[in-house]
Amino acid sequence: MRRSSSTTGRFGAALLIALPLNTAVFASTLEDTNRSTAMAEFARDAVQDADGASLDPDPALVELGHMLFFDPRMSRSGSQSCATCHNPALAWGDGLPVGVGDGMNNLGRRSPTILNTAFAPLLFWDGRAESLEEHALGPIVSEAEMNMALEDLLHIMEGIVGYRPYFAAAFGGDESITTDRIAQAIAAFERTVISGEAPFDRWIAGEEDAISEAAQRGFDLFTNEAKCSQCHDTWRFTDDSFHDIGLDTEDLGRGELLPSIESMQHACKTPTLRNIDQRAPYMHAGQIATLRDVVIHYNDGGIARPSRSPDVGNLGLTDQDIDDLVAFMRALTSEDEPVTIPVLPH
Ligand code: HEC
Numbered sequence: 522m523r524r525s526s527s528t529t530g531r532f533g534a535a536l537l538i539a540l541p542l543n544t545a546v547f548a549s550t551l552e553d554t555n556r557s558t559a560m561a562e563f564a565r566d567a568v569q570d571a572d573g574a575s576l577d578p579d580p581a582l583v584e585l586g587h588m589l590f591f592d593p594r595m596s597r598s599g600s601q602s603c604a605t606c607h608n609p610a611l612a613w614g615d616g617l618p619v620g621v622g623d624g625m626n627n628l629g630r631r632s633p634t635i636l637n638t639a640f641a642p643l644l645f646w647d648g649r650a651e652s653l654e655e656h657a658l659g660p661i662v663s664e665a666e667m668n669m670a671l672e673d674l675l676h677i678m679e680g681i682v683g684y685r686p687y688f689a690a691a692f693g694g695d696e697s698i699t700t701d702r703i704a705q706a707i708a709a710f711e712r713t714v715i716s717g718e719a720p721f722d723r724w725i726a727g728e729e730d731a732i733s734e735a736a737q738r739g740f741d742l743f744t745n746e747a748k749c750s751q752c753h754d755t756w757r758f759t760d761d762s763f764h765d766i767g768l769d770t771e772d773l774g775r776g777e778l779l780p781s782i783e784s785m786q787h788a789c790k791t792p793t794l795r796n797i798d799q800r801a802p803y804m805h806a807g808q809i810a811t812l813r814d815v816v817i818h819y820n821d822g823g824i825a826r827p828s829r830s831p832d833v834g835n836l837g838l839t840d841q842d843i844d845d846l847v848a849f850m851r852a853l854t855s856e857d858e859p860v861t862i863p864v865l866p867h
């Protein structure tokens with residue numbers, strides 16, 4: 522799946538040595554072949570979830586989950602819903618360096634996007650949760666986030682009579698409200714939050730001018746010299762794995778769960794790059810403000826320590842290369858209709 526720039530480089534050199542007379546002709550076709558092989562790796566698969574099952578959620582369950590996701594009555598203060606920190610207008614993040622929870626408390630990490638989490642085998646920056654169902658009640662009960670005890674949550678939800686028909690529709694006519702059902706509905710809704718078609722998708726489908734020349738050069742850099750696709754691959758631009766990319770941080774990330782594996786210290790989950798230009802600031806604690814600064818960080822490599830990935834740093838990118846990589850990332854933003862904010866039942 523992953524390509525390394527050195528492999529294609531060697532391949533190219535071997536062909537050029539074997540056919541010295543055709544060097545110029547060969548160089549250009551080889552470049553085209555490399556580009557189209559790379560393009561194929563980023564084509565959208567058939568839509569399947571993390572377990573390979575087809576995504577075909579029950580519309581009534583999704584409708585209920587959509588309301589719950591936006592309902593601030595699920596928080597103790599009555600003012601915070603999941604959408605406060607996972608806001609569709611901010612590509613399902615919150616635009617802050619770190620999340621702000623109950624009582625205006627700063628959380629330790631940035632609110633990640635929930636875009637494309639249907640396909641993620643592990644959730645959170647450190648991968649500590651395995652399923653959307655398992656996670657959905659977490660932020661509600663967490664004192665730092667929505668700070669709502671489950672028995673109080675049930676009490677409040679049972680008092681909102683307008684919810685009953687929605688629970689009945691989602692659960693075969695049975696209107697009873699349980700925390701398990703709340704979790705199932707929220708997770709079903711989250712699975713529908715998928716990034717739509719971006720100019721980049723139209724480009725790899727053959728529409729040659731769907732993205733600028735700069736973005737096309739950026740793509741070549743992304744998949745070769747800049748080594749980005751070593752970790753940001755597939756149509757979601759993530760390997761679903763964990764890496765230390767040399768950020769200035771005390772956070773051990775996945776290392777907290779795997780203390781004996783050196784490469785997991787300070788390692789966080791590779792985020793999707795879909796709709797990335799709508800989601801500043803970047804990284805697990807919002808350490809980097811702009812996409813340009815992100816590329817500059819990779820070019821230099823940040824903090825060298827034993828856990829840092831060898832694919833980061835010493836990239837030798839020029840100013841022009843940096844701009845091209847940014848232009849490429851901007852071509853990954855989808856042109857979706859704005860998300861509807863549901864009318865909440867009373
Ligand atoms: C106060 C802000 C806040 C609220 C409210 C909140 N979240 Fe989050 N969410 C976060 C933060 C911060 C993380 C990352 C935590 C970590 O990695 O340690 C996160 C992580 C997630 C993830 C994992 C995403 C990934 O790519 O791994 C999902 C899914 C999620 N939240 C869904 C929800 C749902 C559903 C709700 C409502 C029930 C909710 N969140 C409420 C801040 C919030």
Ligand code: HEC
Nearest residue numbers: 747748749752764789790791792803804805815819830832
């Ligand atoms: C060794 C794997 C690896 C390589 C190589 C890599 N990335 Fe990343 N990328 C990550 C990880 C892991 C994170 C999250 C790091 C963190 O927050 O601790 C990340 C974060 C990002 C973010 C911020 C995403 C967000 O939501 O905050 C952007 C943008 C990004 N990378 C772009 C690039 C570009 C452009 C390149 C090539 C110049 C690149 N990456 C190379 C693994 C990698």
